[in-house]
Amino acid sequence: MPDLRLLLVHAHPDDESIGQGATMAKYVAEGRGVTLVTCTAGEMGEILVPELEHLAADREDKLGEHRRGELDAAMAALGVTDHRFLGGFGRYRDSGMQWHDDGHAIAADDIHDNAFWRADLTEAATHLVEVIREVRPQVLVTYDQFGGYGHPDHIQAHRVAMYGAQLAAAPSYRRDLGEAWDVAKIYWGGISEGRMREGLRALREAGDDTAFESWDPDGPLPPMFVPDADITTEVDAGDYGEQKMAALKAHATQITTDGPFFALSNNQGSAALGLEQFRLVKGELGPVGPEGRETDLFAGIA
Template sequence: MTFDQRLLLVHAHPDDESIGQGATMAKYAAEGRGVTLVTCTAGEMGEILVPELEHLAADRDDLLGEHRKEELAAAMKELGVSDHRFLGGFGTYRDSGMAWHEDGHAIGDPEVIAKHPNAFWNADLTEAADHLVAVIREVRPQVLVTYDQFGGYGHPDHIQAHRVATYAASLAAVPSYRKDLGEAWDIAKIYWGAMSESRMRAGLRALRDAGDTTTFEGMDPDGPLPHFVSADEDLAAVVDATDHVERKLAAMRAHATQITTDGPFFALSNNVGAVAWGLEFFRIAKGQPGELGEDGLETDLFAGLSTGR
């Protein structure tokens, strides 16, 4: 099937896509726009929240990646997305693991990175980018969505996904580069997923007013916020997909080993409503903004682009 408008998302692990842009993905898929997801690892080092599946952990049977592959497929079915792939094919790159820095952001797990040569953090940048170049030239998306340079909160795989996506987008546009990977294609607009500071503060305030002091524990509605929160002045676009929130939440539920229904994401949704997860924000990294809405933000990632480009 050929779509006039095509969106490519590059994420690090299964579940990142549903949390970050699940509503946008569902909205665009429902509107008949092309949506392609590339996931860079299978999330083999993820925490397991289902007790009866703890044997899948990396230090036991090491089969979590296989299980999360099925969770991802179920989540994509909920979102209506049929084109989802693993970078280089399933198992090419492994979750690099993470630890927490004393400053509150994620860092790589040196033991995992040293033990597994195919940990995504160890990936040769050009080799990994070439896998994505082939996808870009095949799909020919007008819009790419990935993380910012810090990967939102410092996870090494998120940072690597940003690097790979950025480099691949550049290489894919060069007519003389790797002609065997397809005809050159220049992605018109690139966005970094973001979270609005004002929305995050409002959500936290609603939680605290409702007596919830444990969800996003330690975050003060009026205090410093984590690295993944962006100042509103840095935002370029917001996609209102509140009509598709239930599909996003269903996709999040499909990632059962990683997301629990009594966890912070669902607590926020229960206390703030559909707007908590139905409005998804973006920073623009390449291209010119199109028509702006009343709040000065684009309301469509394809704004300003001619169809079929």
């Protein structure tokens, strides 16, 4: 077992590559342990590949199995060998979503009986307790309480991760699942408002008015972007930007090469795409860099 170990809890295949793909690749290359737990197979995702539309939930309902293969390919691109589904593949189904008039996601009107949004919190968190006590990570990464943009599965993943970490640290809780383990540092992934504004300005200056077209570089931004002062940690994994791009391309049913992520990369370079930001919400802040932020999720851990 590597001396330093990171656990990430994400809702669907592709969320991990979008949020922390470069950081994952960097830590694998440095010999640190990286474990990914994905809570659903993304069965309700929108399919962006026309020839695969027959996999949709309202047709053959086989998208989850296909996305399982996409996740395998993405993890191979990042070098991650330990990736699991919460409670096993198929235990929890993608809940789906719809858009609120205010521009954020909310739960769909019709939700499958086995949807992750409906999962019993203690049951789901206990599945994670088992992983935490096996892997014994010093660092855990998940979403904030709003799940970034309101997706019910992101919110539920946040709840499961936070409660699972608490239960895992309680010696008297489910002794049969192993020795108690207290995760030293917990982070919520995020992108600072200032950084997003810089990216939008670069796109507009390059003549691209279609990517993120509804967002004004100088106006209000969606709640997924975090005030600059709340970003405590910034991992520079720019050397692994190309691996992150390869992982994004592996999720072909969800992300297109002419989509906004690739537009940002074209204008800022893969090095900028590899700069990933976090908010420390549990544990002590380690030594900081010139910008006043940690540069390593494991900073301060002996």
